[in-house]
Amino acid sequence: MxxxxxxxxxxxxxxxxxxxxxxxxxxxxxxxxxxQHLGGLLDSLARSIIYQQLSTKSATAIYHRFLQLYPSGMNAEAILDTPDEILRQVGLSRQKIIYVKDLAQNVLTGLPTLEELQPLDDETIIQTLTKIKGIGRWTVQMLLIFRLHRWxxxxxxxxxxxxxxxxxxxxxxxxxxxxxxxxxxxxxxxxxxxxxxxxxxxxxx
Missing domain, CATH: 1.10.1670.40 (Endonuclease Iii, domain 2)
Structure with missing residues (x-):
């Protein structure tokens, strides 16, 4: 807009x-x-998972520590190669570690890119992404608002x-x-x- x-x-x-x-x-x-949020689908959804059920201040601190684990840029392989203990040290709960790694696995096995999602209607995008563990309707709606600019x-x-x-x-x-x-x-x-x-x-x- x-x-x-x-x-x-x-x-x-x-x-x-x-x-x-x-x-x-x-x-x-x-x-x-x-x-508006930056980055690709992996970054956007990982961010949303980390922010779930936390205050903005706490989530922002954890998210920044999480990003610092990947100085060359976050990617699915890097997340899957990160030991759970390291992810725990930056503040992710055990449940969120499962969610983030499941997301990374889905990206590797063929999750659509933001560009591929763009022409789809909102409900189709919601149904596509809520199949991932830890990704609910609200999380996808935040993606629609802040990343895909849906009105x-x-x-x-x-x-x-x-x-x-x-x-x-x-x-x-x-x-x-x-x-x-x-x-x-x-x-x-x-x-x-x-x-x-x-x-x-x-x-x-």
Whole structure:
């Protein structure tokens, strides 16, 4: 998306959902493009696995230590050749070591590249990648948002999205998936931009 695209998206969201529109006005210009992830599919999914169920601060520290194991660049063979004990020392849990190595094995046996995934629709990409251990729907949705730049992704299980909805709509408790999907109908075809504003809304005092 360029600045014009973001302007069109935010204007459409404000018209469709005044409550979200108020948050858009508070947060200001969308800077989602500045948060895009780099690297190939292996790097993107390994990053997502490492970040699962951890605070951003802790996950970032572990991820950087993980990257330092591969000064010449991360690749599937290098990950598989890394002893589990070394991966434990940089902070990966035993479960995440299994996931990261399974991911590397899948890359070697023919996982599609980002370029090969690009022409596919969102749901096909989700079904393709969730066959890998430790890769759930949420993880692939983060790839769709931050790596494949898809505009209409609504991660209904994301805690930040649910917390943002609870706050904006003054709900008594976190909304369930059905409620998120119902409210999110108004945000199509810009659910990704809406999700970004929901995340940012949690930073407003």
């Amino acid at each position: 360029n600045k014009l695209d973001y302007a069109i998206a935010t204007q459409a969201l404000k018209s469709a959902d005044p409550k979200l529109g108020a948050i858009i006005d508070q947060v200001g210009v969308c800077t989602l493009d500045q948060a 209409d992704v609504l991660p209904v299980d994301d805690l930040g999205v649910r917390s943002g909805i609870r706050r904006i709509y003054e709900l008594d408790e976190l909304p369930d998936r059905k409620t998120v999907m119902k409210i999110g109908q108004a945000w199509k075809p810009y659910s990704t931009i809406a999700s970004w504003y929901l995340w940012r809304s949690l930073e407003i005092s």
